[in-house]
Amino acid sequence: xxxxNKKAETTTGRKNISKRQDITRRFLRNRNSVIGLVVxxxxxxxxxxxxxxxDYDTQVIQQDIPNRLLHPGEDPDHPLGTDELGRDVMxxxxxxxxxxLAIGAMAVIIAIAIGVVIGASAGYFGxxxxxxxxxxxxxLDGVPSFLMxxxxxxxxxxxxxxxxxxxxxxxxxxxxxxxxxxxxxVKNNEYVEAAKxxxxxxxxxxxxxxxxNCVGTIIVQFSVKIAGGILHASSLSFLGLxxxxxxxxxxxxxxxxxxxxxxxxxxTLFPGLCIMVVILAFNMLGxxxxxxxxxxxxx
Amino acid sequence: xxKQYDDEVLRVEDLTVYYExxxxxxxxxxxxxxxxxxxxxxxxxxxxxxxxxTTALSILRLIPDPPGVIKxxxxxxxxxxxxxxxxxxxxxxRGFHASMIFQDPMTALNPVMTVGDQIAExxxxxxxxxxxxxxxxxxxxxxxxxxxxxRAKEYPHQFSGGMKQRVVIAIALACQPxxxxxxxxxxxxxxxxxxxxLREMKELREKFDMSMIMITHDLGIIAQMCDEVAVIYAGxxxxxxxxxxxxxxxxxxxxxxxxxxxxxxxxxxxxxxxxPGLMPDPMELPEGCAFAPRCKYATxxxxxxxxxxxxxxxxxxxxxxxxxxxxxxx
Amino acid sequence: MLKYVIKRILLLIPVIFGVxxxxxxxxxxxxxxxxxxxxxxxAEPEAVEALREKLGLNDPVIVQYGxxxxxxxxGDLGTSYASGRPVLEEYFxxxxxxxxxxFWSMFVAVIISIPIGIxxxxxxxxxxxxxxxxxxxxxxxxxxxxxxxxLIMVFALNLHILPSGGATAPGAVILxxxxxxxxxxxxxxxxxxxxMLETVRQDYIRTxxxxxxxxxxxxxxxxxRNALIPVVTIIxxxxxxxxxxxxxxxxxxxxxxxxxxxxxxxxxxxxxLAIGCLAMTAIAICxxxxxxxxxxAIIDPRIKLTxxxx
Numbered sequence: 001x002x003x004x005n006k007k008a009e010t011t012t013g014r015k016n017i018s019k020r021q022d023i024t025r026r027f028l029r030n031r032n033s034v035i036g037l038v039v040x041x042x043x044x045x046x047x048x049x050x051x052x053x054x055d056y057d058t059q060v061i062q063q064d065i066p067n068r069l070l071h072p073g074e075d076p077d078h079p080l081g082t083d084e085l086g087r088d089v090m091x092x093x094x095x096x097x098x099x100x101l102a103i104g105a106m107a108v109i110i111a112i113a114i115g116v117v118i119g120a121s122a123g124y125f126g127x128x129x130x131x132x133x134x135x136x137x138x139x140l141d142g143v144p145s146f147l148m149x150x151x152x153x154x155x156x157x158x159x160x161x162x163x164x165x166x167x168x169x170x171x172x173x174x175x176x177x178x179x180x181x182x183x184x185x186v187k188n189n190e191y192v193e194a195a196k197x198x199x200x201x202x203x204x205x206x207x208x209x210x211x212x213n214c215v216g217t218i219i220v221q222f223s224v225k226i227a228g229g230i231l232h233a234s235s236l237s238f239l240g241l242x243x244x245x246x247x248x249x250x251x252x253x254x255x256x257x258x259x260x261x262x263x264x265x266x267x268t269l270f271p272g273l274c275i276m277v278v279i280l281a282f283n284m285l286g287x288x289x290x291x292x293x294x295x296x297x298x299x
Numbered sequence: 300x301x302k303q304y305d306d307e308v309l310r311v312e313d314l315t316v317y318y319e320x321x322x323x324x325x326x327x328x329x330x331x332x333x334x335x336x337x338x339x340x341x342x343x344x345x346x347x348x349x350x351x352x353t354t355a356l357s358i359l360r361l362i363p364d365p366p367g368v369i370k371x372x373x374x375x376x377x378x379x380x381x382x383x384x385x386x387x388x389x390x391x392x393r394g395f396h397a398s399m400i401f402q403d404p405m406t407a408l409n410p411v412m413t414v415g416d417q418i419a420e421x422x423x424x425x426x427x428x429x430x431x432x433x434x435x436x437x438x439x440x441x442x443x444x445x446x447x448x449x450r451a452k453e454y455p456h457q458f459s460g461g462m463k464q465r466v467v468i469a470i471a472l473a474c475q476p477x478x479x480x481x482x483x484x485x486x487x488x489x490x491x492x493x494x495x496x497l498r499e500m501k502e503l504r505e506k507f508d509m510s511m512i513m514i515t516h517d518l519g520i521i522a523q524m525c526d527e528v529a530v531i532y533a534g535x536x537x538x539x540x541x542x543x544x545x546x547x548x549x550x551x552x553x554x555x556x557x558x559x560x561x562x563x564x565x566x567x568x569x570x571x572x573x574x575p576g577l578m579p580d581p582m583e584l585p586e587g588c589a590f591a592p593r594c595k596y597a598t599x600x601x602x603x604x605x606x607x608x609x610x611x612x613x614x615x616x617x618x619x620x621x622x623x624x625x626x627x628x629x
Numbered sequence: 630m631l632k633y634v635i636k637r638i639l640l641l642i643p644v645i646f647g648v649x650x651x652x653x654x655x656x657x658x659x660x661x662x663x664x665x666x667x668x669x670x671x672a673e674p675e676a677v678e679a680l681r682e683k684l685g686l687n688d689p690v691i692v693q694y695g696x697x698x699x700x701x702x703x704g705d706l707g708t709s710y711a712s713g714r715p716v717l718e719e720y721f722x723x724x725x726x727x728x729x730x731x732f733w734s735m736f737v738a739v740i741i742s743i744p745i746g747i748x749x750x751x752x753x754x755x756x757x758x759x760x761x762x763x764x765x766x767x768x769x770x771x772x773x774x775x776x777x778x779x780l781i782m783v784f785a786l787n788l789h790i791l792p793s794g795g796a797t798a799p800g801a802v803i804l805x806x807x808x809x810x811x812x813x814x815x816x817x818x819x820x821x822x823x824x825m826l827e828t829v830r831q832d833y834i835r836t837x838x839x840x841x842x843x844x845x846x847x848x849x850x851x852x853x854r855n856a857l858i859p860v861v862t863i864i865x866x867x868x869x870x871x872x873x874x875x876x877x878x879x880x881x882x883x884x885x886x887x888x889x890x891x892x893x894x895x896x897x898x899x900x901x902l903a904i905g906c907l908a909m910t911a912i913a914i915c916x917x918x919x920x921x922x923x924x925x926a927i928i929d930p931r932i933k934l935t936x937x938x939x
Contacts, residue, residue, distance in 0.1 A: 029321070032763070139647030142911040144873045147891060151652055151903070154895045155659040231772055235877050238774050239892060254775060261778065262786050272775030280770035287766070361838055387843065394841035401839075406832035410931055411854050420850075421840040454930040470840055 026292035033288015039281035043097055050098040059091035061246040069264050081266060084256060089267070092248035093274055099249050100278070103163055104229035108222055110168035115175025116218065120206050122176065123183030134180075137173040145170030149232055153241040163242050167232045171225055178221055182214040216293035223286035227279040234275050250275045302613065306337040307375070308477050308510040309358065309397075314372030316350075316357050316534075319365065323582040327353040328534040331372070335478065340504065340511040342525035344518065344557070346578055350534035351514045355480045359393050377477050395425040397478040398471035403487045404463035408455040414466045415441070415451025418473055425474045440469040445499065461492035468500065475507050482514045497523060518561060522546065527614070530554045533579055533589035540615030550617035553590045555629050588620065596621050634919065641915045648911045649701070650694060652904050657690045661898050667710050697904070706908070707901030709894070716905035719890065726796055727886035730809065730879070731871035733802050737810030738817055739864065746821025751848060753826065761818060768815030777808040777881035794883035805882045809875045813867050820863045821856065828856040858929050865921030872913040
């Protein structure tokens with residue numbers, strides 16, 4: 001009763017604030033989510049402008065054996081040093097941001113697109129459709145997503161595109177499940193009943209009424225799953241199954257630096273830091289978005 | 300300030316409780332006075348959000364803090380000044396001197412503890428009983444509320460809603476407190492079960508000679524259970540009196556409005572008359588009488604200054620400016 | 630209970646069937662020729678062809694899968710191309726290593742995360758809470774292979790106090806267990822905190838307070854058991870996934886375990902071993918989920934294990 005009391009009191013207290021303003025305000029009040037947003041924005045900026053910031057042919061892939069394994073600060077031309085083939089570490093890190101973010105984002109877009117279709121159908125139609133689709137998802141869940149991605153990459157041949165598909169396949173099941181449960185909560189709302197009563201078709205209801213109401217959930221998932229996608233991509237590249245040389249990727253760079261860990265620890269340190277910071281930023285952003293957009297999902 | 304009595308079990312003076320949230324300060328309870336005498340049942344009636352539950356929780360210092368803050372006031376329970384006790388002393392008061400029954404029996408019991416254990420726990424805390432004795436006494440309490448004692452070993456989910464509320468009542472009664480606060484104890488129950496539970500509560504109150512605060516929005520329950528009635532509006536008691544005085548000699552326009560919005564059995568021509576408007580937002584309470592914006596009798600003064608208590612008898616008062624005019628009648 | 634276990638096993642069958650069919654299909658898309666891989670690039674084409682015939686690689690995929698399934702139902706998972714040893718033998722040779730690692734990782738995670746999660750929730754917005762939550766988020770974001778390398782760099786290469794890899798040296802399990810445990814600590818801490826926060830808001834906590842239970846006992850006697858129910862789920866799920874082997878960590882530390890075995894098998898197109906490992910993994914995950922459900926029924930009296938669903 002007291003909870004209800006308080007809720008009634010506080011909701012009537014903000015009559016002049018629109019829902020969007022309210023979400024923005026809740027988001028901005030959380031220090032962590034703002035930090036997440038800023039850092040994410042920086043990485044996205046770097047990724048988008050990587051081809052302008054660094055020259056692919058001369059800086060990213062051109063080998064310069066005499067200047068190999070320079071320590072950071074040893075040569076002003078290479079502020080973060082050079083790798084085992086004399087390539088500038090800084091330029092490669094910047095270019096790798098583009099690879100990682102593109103792979104993460106594409107993989108998540110593919111997974112969400114498929115997940116929305118499967119989850120929405122399963123949740124909306126229910127019954128046999130639901131049972132069959134969810135059984136299929138159970139099969140996909142039977143293997144840990146990383147091993148599934150690994151199998152796909154190893155069998156189809158490693159490339160950026162295989163990597164995207166492989167990572168996407170690994171998270172379709174989880175994605176569908178989340179969309180399905182969001183749909184199930186929305187489905188029984190009165191406005192859906194009303195739309196049905198007015199003769200809207202199933203497709204109309206799904207696309208005009210149900211999916212827009214799951215957007216909050218989907219946005220939150222997007223942010224959280226990109227972090228997972230980047231992690232998987234770098235793990236696969238670390239194992240040599242992701243981005244192929246000479247293209248730079250943080251996981252691959254890290255793997256290349258392993259042999260020089262004692263004398264050139266920065267070769268493994270920097271790429272790892274990049275992965276961690278970008279994933280941390282996306283996770284913080286995701287947490288903040290979840291708390292402000294979709295408090296139901298808290299936890 | 301209310302009149303002093305010798306047999307007071309509870310005295311609340313000038314209680315003010317705010318919820319301080321980021322959206323603003325919700326003034327949930329404002330300068331509330333209340334006296335409960337031994338063996339009496341006082342009904343606290345008002346709409347959702349009028350501050351009934353906040354008042355009850357403040358008496359036992361159970362306001363969630365943050366955001367709840369007790370801004371001012373004094374609560375004397377069984378001779379003790381509640382707000383001067385330490386947390387440890389307060390634990391000894393809760394459940395022993397005063398206990399509480401909550402609105403929703405479905406969620407009020409711990410799902411992973413047997414009901415017997417949940418009753419026995421309070422006995423162990425306050426009466427220092429050992430495990431076996433406390434369980435035996437818990438079974439006795441179950442019998443008192445009409446549940447077979449052997450069901451003490453069962454878990455809450457194995458009970459129906461009405462049965463669960465009986466268990467909650469058994470917990471509240473276990474140490475035979477002086478005061479029992481019942482917060483809408485039957486709202487979540489079926490109508491038939493409601494009547495049963497209320498009847499049992501009334502019998503038990505008499506049997507254990509306790510005082511009771513009955514919080515409800517249902518005037519029917521008030522009529523059935525209470526000796527005195529406090530009508531609460533926007534965190535303030537706007538009319539207080541004995542049951543008969545409130546029902547037969549209604550003074551405050553808001554109380555009048557509550558009665559008018561009830562169907563009357565012997566007069567079926569009358570249309571129901573809802574009170575126009577809504578209760579004010581507790582974050583933006585009006586300057587004067589909180590009911591003035593909805594009151595058809597309101598004057599300029601009502602809008603500007605909070606009305607004092609106007610006594611009609613020793614026991615009956617209403618907080619309304621209009622009674623300054625001796626001619627005024629509803 | 631028995632009925633429940635049987636039901637779980639029956640439900641496992643379509644999953645195993647689906648998983649193996651899917652993996653079989655994906656692996657058959659590979660352009661590489663396992664026969665050529667076994668015999669080496671310089672092998673005579675006739676010898677390669679003969680081996681393909683012997684391994685049944687010339688049959689349609691569906692026939693190959695049917696044969697595999699038939700053998701699987703008879704308890705035979707085939708023979709590893711690479712080592713020539715039976716797949717099951719290989720799997721169980723490496724399983725204890727993975728189990729040991731999973732156990733110690735979980736041990737590290739549980740003893741750190743549950744206390745921190747509880748304190749964070751009880752003292753919400755306090756310093757411990759803020760530090761704990763940022764730490765948990767960071768732990769969640771560290772890639773295992775990088776954390777592993779950093780630990781090796783510090784504790785093995787520079788301080789020389791712990792071995793950098795392998796499983797035989799004393800204390801070898803410490804670094805890999807910390808590596809895997811860090812991520813788990815993060816998830817379990819977050820789960821414990823949010824579950825605890827949810828629980829302390831429940832009505833029955835207020836009931837307990839109202840009957841005079843003091844604030845400490847309310848947490849230990851009333852909130853904790855309720856709050857830990859979802860935490861147990863996460864722990865069991867994580868443990869199940871650990872049994873699949875922590876591939877990158879096992880590789881970084883050269884730890885003999887299922888993860889490394891599986892990755893190597895997939896990488897070298899050792900189909901019987903890869904599919905066998907994935908099938909066994911699916912079974913291991915399912916068994917740990919089953920254990921989770923049983924634990925669930927022990928802590929939560931509302932749940933009864935029945936053959937007919939919960």
